[in-house]
Amino acid sequence: MRVLVAAVPHASHLNIIIPYAQALQNAGHEVCLGTAPGGEDAVTAAGLTAVTFGEPTPLSLQNWKKHGLLPDQETRERFADALALTAEERGHWDVFYQYYAFNARFFLQREPRADIDGLIAFGRAWRPDLVLWDAWFPLGGVIAQACGAPHARVLIGPDYSGWAYETFTARGGPSVAAVGENPLTDALRPVAERYGLDVGDDLVLGRFALDPVPPERRLTEDVPVRPVRWITYNGGGVKPAWLHAPPERPRVAVTLGLSVRLWRRGGDPRLPKIIEALADQDVEVVATCTREQLAGIGRLPDNVRAVDYVPLTQLLPTCAAVVHHGSSGAFLSSIAAGVPQLVVHTGESIRMVFSGDGDDISVSNADRDADSWLTAGYVAERGAGEPVDHLTQSAADIRTVIERVLRDPAYRNGAAELQQEWRARPGPADVVPDLEKLSAEQG
Structure with missing residues (x-):
């Protein structure tokens, strides 16, 4: 046909x-x-x-x-x-x-x-x-x-x-x-x-x-x-050398998606506390973020590698956990990889506020993804991860949550269970x- x-x-x-x-x-x-x-x-x-x-x-x-x-x-x-x-x-x-x-x-x-x-x-x-x-x-x-x-x-x-x-x-x-x-x-x-x-x-x-x-x-x-x-398709790409061998320390991915890059300027307000929370941990962090998204953070910690883009199909299978913005794509891709998730979610309402005119028009919005209501609650409910809130939690609070997800095998078991359900569909x-x-x- x-x-x-x-x-x-x-x-x-x-x-x-x-x-x-x-x-x-x-x-x-x-x-x-x-x-x-x-x-x-x-x-x-x-x-x-x-x-x-x-x-x-x-x-x-x-x-x-x-x-x-x-x-x-x-x-x-x-x-x-x-x-x-x-x-x-x-x-x-x-x-x-x-x-x-x-x-x-x-x-x-x-x-x-x-x-x-x-x-x-x-x-x-x-x-x-x-x-x-x-x-x-x-x-x-x-x-x-x-x-x-x-x-x-x-x-x-x-x-x-x-x-x-x-x-x-x-x-x-x-x-x-x-x-x-x-x-x-x-x-x-x-x-x-x-x-x-x-x-x-x-x-x-x-x-x-x-x-x-x-x-x-x-x-x-x-x-x-x-x-x-759900099939995680990223268009393919040449595997970078640093992904050839298993990481020497637990690897944590930080990804905030592609769509936000179309309109957000001046740095992503979700990143500073997340990066700070990961800085003192014995982990290797891969932040798939552009220079624009990282604006305002200053010097990155030594354990953080920033890359504009790497296919999630290459990165997630090597990770012990992933911190993401809560989109359905990141959520389902992490389920497919069997990785525990830390989902950025706030209690904010989704409200677009436009200001300015002509070339100076701009928009402000909640610092959360439209789908994070679903993804953050679901991974917590199923024991496959935890939500984090950069508005109400300090970097120390977020660090505690990340450490718990990395150390407690129950989260890996929860992620594996979701992965098995995904495979059965x-x-x-x-x-x-x-x-x-x-x-x-x-x-």
């Missing part, structure tokens, strides 16, 4: 969906990976065929504001009140409204655009038998319906869009309608209607979602899902028959 895979053109998204495209290609299917400009090199480096149109749209606050894409905080709060959200639900809503819906609007602008309409035109010309799309790239549903193909989503973490869709369906009423439409369907509607499509369950959710998140943390109740094993190759069946049902 012909399969069109569609995704956001950023490594933090492409690296998640590429293993599914490779599994389909390895099963003998013809695969194209459609994305917006900017992701072509990552796709072709993976041995896949890339399809893209138009010119790259700048990923900048200035451009986002120019096109009216920045989240409106007053509207966010009005929706939360009208939907009668609980405190926990408000956390999910904040992530959906400020991150997911914003991302959806970026790739679903109301006026015709070459990168959007080009992918739809390609789908109609190529006529895939199946469309598989990154859940943060809802244009995939439009592409699928425009060319008459069945489609499914690939979740990269908690299903915020599915949760929001269920919530609006269950609680929508006059008070909610007075605020507005679900931001996702509102973003989809102009593009869908341009192609004569209705915005309904199938377009928004697909037939089912491939879900790597532990079922205990699933946000939706009735959205069909297929459990799947079906991998991308194992779900290919489900995808083939979906295509056959449509035919």
Whole structure:
């Protein structure tokens, strides 16, 4: 069959969906990976065929504001009140409204655009038998319906869009309608209607979602899902010499992800206490951080090696523990490696605050990842790690937590148990028959 895979053109998204495209290609299917400009090199480096149109749209606050894409905080709060959200639900809503819906609007602008309409035109010309799309790239549903193909989503973490869709369906009423439409369907509607499509369950959710998140943390109740094993794909790389042999001392990785590098400037406030907490310990620290992220720390301790980037597939298997920011990617990759985790999490609400204008516009936000509510709690609950809070804990407090995780074998046992559960889930190759069946049902 012909399969069109569609995704956001950023490594933090492409690296998640590429293993599914490779599994389909390895099963003998013809695969194209459609994305917006900017992701072509990552796709072709993976041995896949890339399809893209138009010119790259700048990923900048200035451009986002120019096109009216920045989240409106007053509207966010009005929706939360009208939907009668609980405190926990408000956390999910904040992530959906400020991150997911914003991302959806970026790739679903109301006026015709070459990168959007080009992918739809390609789908109609190529006529895939199946469309598989990154859940943060809802244009995939439009592409699928425009060319008459069945489609499914690939979740990269908690299903915020599915949760929001269920919530609006269950609680929508006059008070909610007075605020507005679900931001996702509102973003989809102009593009869908341009192609004569209705915005309904199938377009928004697909037939089912491939879900790597532990079922205990699933946000939706009735959205069909297929459990799947997360595959840590980093695009490969030459193994550095210092990774050739096992470390002489316990190795601790410190990673804060890739996405934050797009917008944070002037040093990462989470790092100073973490580095200080690790400085006096008999460990080897590998901090996968840029010079920009390390700004303000000064001279690094002798036991800290800073590298801009090294694939987690190379680094994590050599580690006794990992300190990370709480993203689903770092969390699931650490589970796959069987490594105890220290997850940076604070009690802050996710709130984007914009200031300035023109070239001087800036944004401030909570010093925590959007998914850390899930990851920090889960590793602690399962005995595979502990949360750390750089806002409420001193460097000495964080040092005590790190030492406990390194010395107590119970954490290694907890991490090993999670790894075994991860191995028992079906991998991308194992779900290919489900995808083939979906295509056959449509035919």
